[in-house]
Amino acid sequence: MEFLYNNFIADFFYWCLKGLEFLFGSYPVAIIILTILIRLALLPLDLRQRRSQKKMRDLGPEIQSLKKRYGNNPQQLQRKQRELYAKMGVRPMAGCLPMLIQLPILFAFFGAMRLLSAEQTVGTLLNAAEFGADTVSLPSFGWIHNMWQPDAGHVPIFPDSQNFLAFVQQYSSNISPQALKLMQAQGILTYANNVVVPNAEVYSSLTTGIINANGVQGLNNGWYILPALSGAALFLQQKFNPQASNAMGANPMLPMADGEVSPEQEQAQGCSSKVMLWMMPIFSIWICLSSPASFALYWFFSSLYAFAQGRVIDFINKKREKKPNVVIS
Numbered sequence: 001m002e003f004l005y006n007n008f009i010a011d012f013f014y015w016c017l018k019g020l021e022f023l024f025g026s027y028p029v030a031i032i033i034l035t036i037l038i039r040l041a042l043l044p045l046d047l048r049q050r051r052s053q054k055k056m057r058d059l060g061p062e063i064q065s066l067k068k069r070y071g072n073n074p075q076q077l078q079r080k081q082r083e084l085y086a087k088m089g090v091r092p093m094a095g096c097l098p099m100l101i102q103l104p105i106l107f108a109f110f111g112a113m114r115l116l117s118a119e120q121t122v123g124t125l126l127n128a129a130e131f132g133a134d135t136v137s138l139p140s141f142g143w144i145h146n147m148w149q150p151d152a153g154h155v156p157i158f159p160d161s162q163n164f165l166a167f168v169q170q171y172s173s174n175i176s177p178q179a180l181k182l183m184q185a186q187g188i189l190t191y192a193n194n195v196v197v198p199n200a201e202v203y204s205s206l207t208t209g210i211i212n213a214n215g216v217q218g219l220n221n222g223w224y225i226l227p228a229l230s231g232a233a234l235f236l237q238q239k240f241n242p243q244a245s246n247a248m249g250a251n252p253m254l255p256m257a258d259g260e261v262s263p264e265q266e267q268a269q270g271c272s273s274k275v276m277l278w279m280m281p282i283f284s285i286w287i288c289l290s291s292p293a294s295f296a297l298y299w300f301f302s303s304l305y306a307f308a309q310g311r312v313i314d315f316i317n318k319k320r321e322k323k324p325n326v327v328i329s
Contacts, residue, residue, distance in 0.1 A: 006173070009104060010111030017112060027116070028141045031294060035301045038105060039309065045101065050313060055090045106299075113295040117148040118171035121158075122179050125206055129186035133209025144222045144293045145214075151222030151293040158207040161200040165189075168196070226296040227288035231281035233303035238277050240310055 013034065020030035062084060070077040085091070120139060128136045138157070141147045145157045159167055168175060168189070183189045187202045284303075288296035 004107040005111030007108065009108035013109055013112035014115045017116060027294060028297060031298050032301055035298055036305060039305050052091055055088055059084065059088060109298055110295055113292050114171060115174045117292045118174040120148050122175055125188060126182050128206045128210050129188065133206060134213040136210050138210065138214045143225060145216050146221055147293045149221045150289055150291060151226040151296055152224055152289050153220040155221045156219050157211055157216065157221045161198040161203045164203060165198045222293060226293055226300055227285045230288045230296050230300040230303065231285040233300050233307060234284045235281040237303045237307040238280060240307060
């Protein structure tokens with residue numbers, strides 16, 4: 001599964017974030033800007049999806065008419081449906097395309113956050129070791145002391161020495177050999193019998209010095225705010241997504257043998273939609289609790305932007321529909 005977040009797309013996002021941080025001097029700002037650019041790049045697909053869904057809703061009466069005429073011949077019914085879709089330029093599976101594209105982007109952004117998290121955490125420690133802990137500023141964001149750690153009350157600002165070793169081992173492919181040698185030279189890591197061992201005293205001295213120099217009170221890194229906001233934003237995005245509302249309507253893709261959609265099918269489909277409506281936000285909260293706060297910021301802002309964009313598009317479309325002699329393609 002590593003290829004999902006360790007690929008050329010993740011590398012591209014990594015360098016985009018590095019460039020935006022160089023321009024604006026802030027990784028949170030870089031994440032927000034790149035998120036907006038990604039959503040804007042996906043806007044044509046989103047508009048195409050909404051047009052296709054509107055056409056399918058408009059075809060509802062004709063689909064029902066076909067079901068009444070060809071209800072006893074499922075093959076003929078499906079052929080007539082395909083002919084109707086082709087005539088009206090409707091592609092029922094077009095609604096899946098934006099999601100299929102967004103999933104690789106989500107994984108790639110997670111991979112980019114892994115790269116930055118490893119680079120920035122090691123860089124912070126090396127700067128403190130070389131120039132002094134009082135010269136290093138925590139990569140904070142609002143209430144979050146270290147944005148490369150999860151926004152959670154049970155998570156410390158820096159991991160302890162053993163967890164840092166596990167962190168280095170986990171992200172070893174993202175940490176340069178030069179950085180590993182520098183950590184060894186600074187005494188942060190030592191090698192005993194070809195085994196990497198953290199120097200707990202040196203590591204604790206550095207992390208404690210950084211925290212004290214930044215005047216941080218308490219040991220927790222955050223207050224679970226970004227994960228909760230991410231779940232809420234995703235819930236809103238799904239709740240007002242036209243694909244979700246379309247799932248409860250007359251779905252021509254679910255005819256039974258006699259060409260009708262049974263109440264059991266509609267109920268099962270409705271239950272599935274409701275389960276996804278709640279399960280995906282819960283899943284996003286869990287992911288954000290175990291990921292750097294930088295990734296949670298991306299997830300929250302991406303979902304919030306998608307929700308707001310959808311509301312604006314729906315508002316504009318409703319205004320157009322109210323005007324006479326206006327043809328909406």
